[in-house]
Amino acid sequence: MWSPNLHVTQEELQHAQIEHKRGCDLVVVVVVMAVVVVVVPVLVVMLVVVVLVVVVMVVLVMVVVVVVVVLVVVNRRYEPSRGYGQPIPTDFGFSGLLTLSLLPLCSPAGVESSPGVAHAGDIHIKSSLVVPGGRVITTPAAPLLVGTQLNPSFPLVEE
Incomplete structure (x- = not known):
């Protein structure tokens, strides 16, 4: 200022x-x-x-x-008549969680396969499979798929 x-x-x-x-x-x-x-x-x-x-x-x-x-x-399995919808059964002898259990299996020549080892084309169902309800299903040398699902392209014969 x-x-x-x-x-x-x-x-x-x-x-x-x-x-x-x-x-x-x-x-x-x-x-x-x-x-x-x-x-x-x-x-x-x-x-x-x-x-x-x-x-x-x-x-x-x-x-x-x-x-x-x-x-x-x-938690579902394939059922040909109704599609998917039933819980996975535990009486097949297979592991239900997307793994192979090859203990009840052998190759077509009758030589047992190693458990847990899958070779393309040589793992087959031994002779027959008993499903819930007592039915016996046979598949002539049909290879097993992952889990408890059988390959639907192979013919299943009920005895």
């Missing part, structure tokens, strides 16, 4: 006002920089956390859906 008692010239007063304005501008710049340096990284971290939470939730939902679908599909 200009006062005649301080012997300040008009030029000095204008120079002081310019410096004051520069100082105010500098304060505004520092405040803006502080906001940018502090607030922007916090917002970016929050956005990354929200995105990660959403991704984890989507993955968990997908895993639950896949597990449910696998459990429903594995």
